[in-house]
Amino acid sequence: MVAHAETAHTNRHPLIAFASRWLFTTNHKEIGSLYLWLSLTLFFIAGGMAMVIRLELFEPGIQFVEPEFYNQVLTLHGLIMVFGAVMPAFVGLANWLIPMMIGAPDMALPRMNNFSFWILPFAFTMLLSSLFMEGGAPNFGWTFYAPLSTTYGPPSTDFFILGVHLMGISSIMGAINIIVTIVNLRAPGMTYMRMPMFVWTWFITAFLLIMVMPVLAGVVTMMLTDRHFGTSFFEASGGGDPVMFQHIFWFFGHPEVYIMILPGFGIASQIIPTFSRKKLFGYSSMVWASASIAFLSFIVWGHHMFTTGMPVATELFFMFATMLIAVPTGVKVFNWVATMWRGSITFETPMLFSIGFVMMFTIGGFSGLMLALVPADFQYHDTFFVVAHFHYVLYPGAIFGTMAAVYYWLPKWCGHMYDERLGKIHFWTATFAVNLTFFPMHFTGLAGMPRRIPDYSLQFADFNMVSSVGAGLLGLTQVLFLYIVIKTIRGGVKATDQVWEGAVGLEWTIPSPAPHHTFETPPEIVEGRAY
Amino acid sequence: MSARIQQIHHMGLWVCIVVGVIVFGAMFYTMFAHRRSRHPVPATFSHSTLVEIVWTTIPVLILVGMAIPAAIALREIENNEDSDITVVITASQWKWHYRYLETDISYYSNIATPDEQIYNLEPKDEHYLLDADNPLVLPTNKKIRFLVTSDDVIHSWWVPDFAVKQDAIPGFINEAWAIVPTPGTYRGQCTELCGQGHGFMPIVVEVRPEAEFDQWIEDQRIAAELAGGAAVAARAKTWTMDELMPIGQETFLKHCATCHERDGMGQGTKYPALSGSAIATGEMADHLERVMNGVADTEMQAWAPQLSDLEIAAVITYERNSWANSTGDIIQPITVYKAR
Numbered sequence: 001m002v003a004h005a006e007t008a009h010t011n012r013h014p015l016i017a018f019a020s021r022w023l024f025t026t027n028h029k030e031i032g033s034l035y036l037w038l039s040l041t042l043f044f045i046a047g048g049m050a051m052v053i054r055l056e057l058f059e060p061g062i063q064f065v066e067p068e069f070y071n072q073v074l075t076l077h078g079l080i081m082v083f084g085a086v087m088p089a090f091v092g093l094a095n096w097l098i099p100m101m102i103g104a105p106d107m108a109l110p111r112m113n114n115f116s117f118w119i120l121p122f123a124f125t126m127l128l129s130s131l132f133m134e135g136g137a138p139n140f141g142w143t144f145y146a147p148l149s150t151t152y153g154p155p156s157t158d159f160f161i162l163g164v165h166l167m168g169i170s171s172i173m174g175a176i177n178i179i180v181t182i183v184n185l186r187a188p189g190m191t192y193m194r195m196p197m198f199v200w201t202w203f204i205t206a207f208l209l210i211m212v213m214p215v216l217a218g219v220v221t222m223m224l225t226d227r228h229f230g231t232s233f234f235e236a237s238g239g240g241d242p243v244m245f246q247h248i249f250w251f252f253g254h255p256e257v258y259i260m261i262l263p264g265f266g267i268a269s270q271i272i273p274t275f276s277r278k279k280l281f282g283y284s285s286m287v288w289a290s291a292s293i294a295f296l297s298f299i300v301w302g303h304h305m306f307t308t309g310m311p312v313a314t315e316l317f318f319m320f321a322t323m324l325i326a327v328p329t330g331v332k333v334f335n336w337v338a339t340m341w342r343g344s345i346t347f348e349t350p351m352l353f354s355i356g357f358v359m360m361f362t363i364g365g366f367s368g369l370m371l372a373l374v375p376a377d378f379q380y381h382d383t384f385f386v387v388a389h390f391h392y393v394l395y396p397g398a399i400f401g402t403m404a405a406v407y408y409w410l411p412k413w414c415g416h417m418y419d420e421r422l423g424k425i426h427f428w429t430a431t432f433a434v435n436l437t438f439f440p441m442h443f444t445g446l447a448g449m450p451r452r453i454p455d456y457s458l459q460f461a462d463f464n465m466v467s468s469v470g471a472g473l474l475g476l477t478q479v480l481f482l483y484i485v486i487k488t489i490r491g492g493v494k495a496t497d498q499v500w501e502g503a504v505g506l507e508w509t510i511p512s513p514a515p516h517h518t519f520e521t522p523p524e525i526v527e528g529r530a531y
Numbered sequence: 532m533s534a535r536i537q538q539i540h541h542m543g544l545w546v547c548i549v550v551g552v553i554v555f556g557a558m559f560y561t562m563f564a565h566r567r568s569r570h571p572v573p574a575t576f577s578h579s580t581l582v583e584i585v586w587t588t589i590p591v592l593i594l595v596g597m598a599i600p601a602a603i604a605l606r607e608i609e610n611n612e613d614s615d616i617t618v619v620i621t622a623s624q625w626k627w628h629y630r631y632l633e634t635d636i637s638y639y640s641n642i643a644t645p646d647e648q649i650y651n652l653e654p655k656d657e658h659y660l661l662d663a664d665n666p667l668v669l670p671t672n673k674k675i676r677f678l679v680t681s682d683d684v685i686h687s688w689w690v691p692d693f694a695v696k697q698d699a700i701p702g703f704i705n706e707a708w709a710i711v712p713t714p715g716t717y718r719g720q721c722t723e724l725c726g727q728g729h730g731f732m733p734i735v736v737e738v739r740p741e742a743e744f745d746q747w748i749e750d751q752r753i754a755a756e757l758a759g760g761a762a763v764a765a766r767a768k769t770w771t772m773d774e775l776m777p778i779g780q781e782t783f784l785k786h787c788a789t790c791h792e793r794d795g796m797g798q799g800t801k802y803p804a805l806s807g808s809a810i811a812t813g814e815m816a817d818h819l820e821r822v823m824n825g826v827a828d829t830e831m832q833a834w835a836p837q838l839s840d841l842e843i844a845a846v847i848t849y850e851r852n853s854w855a856n857s858t859g860d861i862i863q864p865i866t867v868y869k870a871r
Contacts, residue, residue, distance in 0.1 A: 060659060061651040068727040068798060135801045141724045147701065148684040148726065151828045154801060236702025242685060243700060275569075279577035307687060308698045308707035312609045316602055323594045330590045331583070337557050338582070342574040344567045355562070359555060366547035373601040375608055376540045378696045379533075382687060382722040448691045450722040453648060453730030457660045 009179040023118070026110035027515060028095045029413075034090030034117050036406075040482065042084035042124060043399075047475055049077035054437075057464050062455055070454035072131065073137035078142030079160075082260065083167045084124050088397045090263040091116075091174045093405050094202050096413065098178060100514065101196045103187025103523045108180040116173035123166035130156035141452060143253070146234035146245040150226045155308075157227065161220045168213040175209035178202055187506070189525030193287070196505055197280065200287050201266030204294045208255045208262075211298075216252040229472035243308050250301035258297040260394060261361075262290060264401025265332060268354045270505070271408050272336050275351035276343030277502040282335045284498065289328035289335075296325045308375045315374045322372035327366070333362055348500075349423030353404035356431050357396050364392030367442065382452075385445025391438045403481065410485065411499045415513030416492035422484050430477040436470030532709065534696035535604050544575070546597060583854060596779060608694075611706045614676035618667065622679070622699035624830050625728025625789065629667050632678075636751045640665045641785060642731045646793065649731075661718040664785075666735035670744035671714050679705045683832070684726060690719035690734055690790035698723055711738045728789055758839075765841040766865045772848065775861060779849025782842045787850075790830060795854040802830070806854035815860055818847055819870055835871060840864035 012020075025031060051071045056064050056200025065073065095113065099106055107113045120226065131135040134398050138144065149157060172342075182203050186195070195203070222245075225231040259413035273280045293519045302310065302318035336358050345351070367389040371377050380386060403426075440463035445451075449460045456464065495512040506525075510518050564570065617632040630637035643662040647653040656662075669675055679688050681699035689696040693709035711717070721732035739747065764770065785803075791797050795806035805811045810818050822843055825833040834843060844864045850856045 060655060062649055063651065066727075066798065067730060068801075069725070069730075071727060115562075134799065136799065139727075145685055145724070148724065152726065152830065176709070236700075240702075242702065276565075277573040278575070282574075282578050282583055285578075285583050307696050308700065309703060313607060315605060315609075319601065319605075320598060323598055326594060327587060327590050331587060333554060334586045337554065337561065338579075340558070340561045340565065342561070342570065343565050344570050344573040345562060345565050346567050347562075355558070359558065362551070362554065366551060367595075369547060370540070370543040373539055373543050373597065375536045375601055375604045375694075376543060378608070379536055379540070379691060379694060381696060382689075389803055448719070449722050450689070450730075452724040453720070455660060455730050458655060 023271050024114065026106070026114050027516060028099050028107045028110070028113065029516070031107075031113050031117050032094075032096030033413075034170065035088045035095060035120075037090035037305075038117075038120060039085050039092060040126075040485075042080050042088070044478070045128070045277065045396060046077050046080035046085055047478060049073045049080070050471060053077060054468040055072060056454055057456070058468040059465065060456055060458055060461055065454070067454040068136065068139060071141075071452070072137040073454060075138045075141055075144075076127070076131070079127065079138075080124065081166075081394075082256070084120075086260045086394070086402075087167075087403045089119060089172065090202075090205070090260075090398075091171075093198075093263065093267070093402070093409075094174075094178055094240070096182060097409065097507065098199055098202060100510065100518060101199050101505055102185060103506050103519045103525070104185035105517060105520050105522075107177050107492060108185055109177045113177055116170045116177065119166050119170040122169070125164045126159050126166070127163040130154075130159045132515075133159070134212050140379050143249060144223075145249075146223065146226070146242050147236075150223050150234055150499035153227070158224065161224050163219045165217055168217045171209050172213050174180065175206035175213075178206040179210070182206075187519070187522040187525055193284065194525060196266075197269035197283070197286055198263070198266035201262040201269070201290050204290050205259050205262045208259050208294055208297065210254045212259075214253040215248060216256075218490070219248045219252065222248075240396045243305070245302070246305050247310060250304045251298075252303065254301040255294070256295040257390070257393070258293060260398045261401075262294065264357065264361075264397050267401045267405045267408075268336060269352040271350045271404055272339050272358075274408075274500050274502040274504070275348060276340045276345050277353075278339060278343035279350055280335070281338035281341075282331075285331055286335055289331045292328040293325060296321060296328070300325065303377070305371060306374050308380050319372055319374045324367065326369050329365055333358060333365075348407075349420060349427055350404045350408035352424065352427040353400050353407065356427065357400045357404060359516060360392055360396030360400070360431075360434065364389055364394075364397065380445065382450055383445035384441040384449045384451055387451050388438050388441035388445060391441070395434050395438065396431075403430075408500075409507070410488055412512050412514055414489045414494050416488050417487040417495050417499075418492065422480065422487075426455050426477055426480050426484060429480070430474065433470050433474035433477055437467050437474055438470075440464075440466045440470075532608060533692055535607070536694045539601055539604055542597060542600065546593060550593075592676055611676055611708050613674060614708055615673040617671070617676045617678060618669075619678045620680070620688050621682055621701065622688065622725075622727050622732075622784055623682040623719070623832065624684065625732045627663075627667075627688070627732070627734060629665075631748070634748055634752070636748065636755065638665050640667065640727065640735070642733055644731075644733075646784070651667050658718070660731065661720070661733045663735040666716070666737045668737045668739060668744060668747050670741045671713060671738055671773075673741070674708055674710050677709070678705045679707065681692040683830075685723050686721050686725045686732065687723035688719070688734060690717050690721045690736055692717045692719075693736075695724060704866065713739050714740055716851050731789070741751065762841070762864075765839070766868050770841075770844070770861070770863060772852065772859075772861055775845040775848040776852065778841065779845035779847070780853075782838065783849050786834070786838070787846065795850070795856075806856060811850045812856050812858055815847075815851075815862060818851070819843075819867065822847055823867070823870060840867040840871075843867045 096263055133156045137156055138160045140149040222233040226233050226235060232240035234240050234242050269280055300318060300322045303322045307317055371380055407423055444460045444463045449456055463518060497511050498508050538586040580685040618826050619630040619632055628641045640663045643664045648655045648659060679697045679699045681701045688699055694707050695707045697705045697707040715738055717736040719734040721729055790802035791805050797804035810821055823835040827832045841864045844862045844867050847862050851860045
């Protein structure tokens with residue numbers, strides 16, 4: 001990447017120069033790279049934890065880890081994937097791309113941008129350090145239901161609480177920055193309805209973040225006071241209410257799952273038109289569908305709690321509201337298909353990942369619709385069917401979306417084309433492995449296997465073995481991804497400015513690799529749409 | 532009810548399959564027919580209001596069609612009235628307690644799968660992890676109401692064949708019901724993460740014809756009286772070390788070894804070692820107090836309501852004279868009885 005001009009004239013030790021360059025950088029491209037590398041690192045750490053889980057579940061019986069440690073690994077896998085792998089990856093992409101897409105010189109608040117990144121390594125160091133503490137790491141699942149996490153939580157729970165606070169502060173600052181940038185720094189002529197879909201989906205996501213991260217902060221603060229200051233928010237024996245915990249948590253938690261998918265929608269909406277050589281179908285309905293999904297995400301949290309003893313009327317409300325989400329989501333899927341329809345399609349790696357995203361995300365959407373039906377949910381709830389559902393939404397959704405984006409924009413970032421043959425191998429093995437891992441979980445769940453158990457009865461043995469084999473392969477394919485990314489950064493065929501012949505948008509008008517500073521004078525958007 | 536729910540499941544599944552075939556079919560078709568080698572010049576259309584209205588409206592109609600039967604079934608599922616028998620289910624780490632409200636018969640139900648099978652030292656039997664020492668016994672063709680609650684963290688009582696999954700939440704009493712037409716053994720598991728024993732909390736329900744069920748209730752009543760007599764006899768007797776140790780070992784393995792481990796070494800600070808511990812080798816009164824009352828807000832529960840005088844006396848004697856501990860102390864059931 002581009003050398004920092006300001007540091008060149010000083011005589012500092014190269015290591016100090018390197019450290020201070022990355023520590024103090026306020027450049028959106030450098031901060032974007034920092035976010036992406038942090039995300040990839042944590043993706044491998046949390047992925048390693050998934051390997052531990054699948055190793056233990058390879059066969060019935062306890063073979064490798066004790067149930068107590070299994071629960072700790074399970075908890076950290078979920079927390080780190082959600083807060084450490086997916087969210088920073090999307091913020092990293094936002095940093096790199098939003099200013100380039102709207103013709104802005106940088107993010108609106110560069111110092112806050114630096115701060116919101118540099119909080120994160122400390123937050124995750126704190127969370128991971130709990131593994132080495134007396135009493136072990138948090139062991140109550142990423143949903144940390146009270147009272148298992150409050151009264152019964154290990155001492156390290158306090159480190160978890162403060163870690164979550166730091167992640168929340170980082171996310172809120174990142175979201176403020178994105179909103180302020182989009183509202184204020186669009187180039188002349190870049191009206192809201194001309195913004196690329198990736199910018200739109202992130203704009204909506206940023207509002208979701210600002211609205212729900214404080215709720216998460218609230219719930220962990222209530223945990224902290226329950227644990228140490230004698231309050232009884234969630235303690236039944238003190239007049240508190242453990243179910244209230246779940247209401248507050250899922251009021252954060254449900255919008256959170258859309259935070260993890262909306263930018264992926266935006267990425268697919270950028271890539272599919274490029275390789276179909278055709279405009280995105282139904283731009284304005286895509287915008288409205290994204291906004292509707294975001295709105296609905298606030299009124300469906302109760303569908304995570306159907307077995308907690310809700311009144312019938314409440315169950316019906318949450319069932320109907322949840323089913324309604326299928327409508328705007330359906331519109332998005334139909335629009336992507338219509339974008340491809342009668343286009344002139346080629347299948348480069350980013351396109352393959354985008355198509356894989358659309359198809360497998362739709363499978364996750366289908367099981368989501370089934371889960372919305374309350375009577376059936378009584379049977380599915382907290383089984384491996386749910387594990388299959390959300391991994392289908394998140395792996396081909398958030399992770400494939402991010403990988404599609406990396407393949408698509410990496411030539412713009414570093415000036416080299418990635419190895420197309422390796423990229424395709426990566427896609428096909430990853431797709432095979434994702435399905436091998438997660439599809440059998442539908443069957444084990446429907447057959448009655450509860451989630452979050454370290455050992456299972458014999459009738460689940462075969463499908464669990466298949467899942468574990470798939471997971472091992474899936475882990476290996478991501479090592480290939482790391483290799484491809486490093487290889488591309490170090491060298492390769494020189495990328496043109498346009499990179500992809502069908503690509504439209506301001507980021508393709510600047511040189512590859514993108515110079516350190518871009519759009520110092522704003523471009524003029526006179527006609528046509530920028531996406 | 533579970534058959535109704537299965538119908539709703541099939542309805543949902545088939546809707547998804549049909550829609551999936553159409554959508555994925557369209558995708559595969561366009562990927563085949565409109566790839567650049569076959570379709571070099573792309574079309575230029577980018578919206579169609581009519582098509583967009585159609586594919587917004589049709590899903591709405593499908594969803595309404597799915598929501599109606601689901602809502603009707605839900606109202607029936609949530610009708611807990613007119614029950615014949617009520618069973619109070621109280622969950623705790625990591626076992627179930629059943630109480631028949633009308634006849635006041637009650638007992639704990641623990642996992643019966645031995646540790647040797649879990650740790651792969653013995654072959655696993657057919658009902659590995661799904662076997663309980665005292666199954667819940669229910670009559671056929673009666674509406675049974677379950678009242679579900681918890682003593683500590685949240686658990687969830689699930690028997691798939693009954694289509695009953697109800698969270699056991701401290702401070703709440705949740706309701707569910709089932710009518711079981713066919714006698715037999717039904718199995719399920721705890722379905723809410725509740726700590727390290729979450730995977731080892733099976734539910735076993737034996738459903739018997741009504742006459743057999745009534746006989747069983749009668750047997751339980753007599754057994755409870757006999758147990759009361761045996762408890763009196765145990766208090767009257769002075770026990771020797773050799774008599775207490777095997778009873779103590781059995782009790783320890785069943786109730787204590789999950790956390791404190793078979794070798795008494797525990798698991799770190801959270802589940803302390805008993806071997807060489809200050810309590811198990813110190814004052815007898817402290818040891819007795821700890822076993823009977825537990826430690827508030829931890830997994831160390833109060834055992835006084837769960838175990839008999841003899842079992843408590845035996846397990847304390849066992850703990851004080853096993854592994855590295857050799858205090859030579861014996862505690863008698865009468866001492867436990869007085870401490871209650």
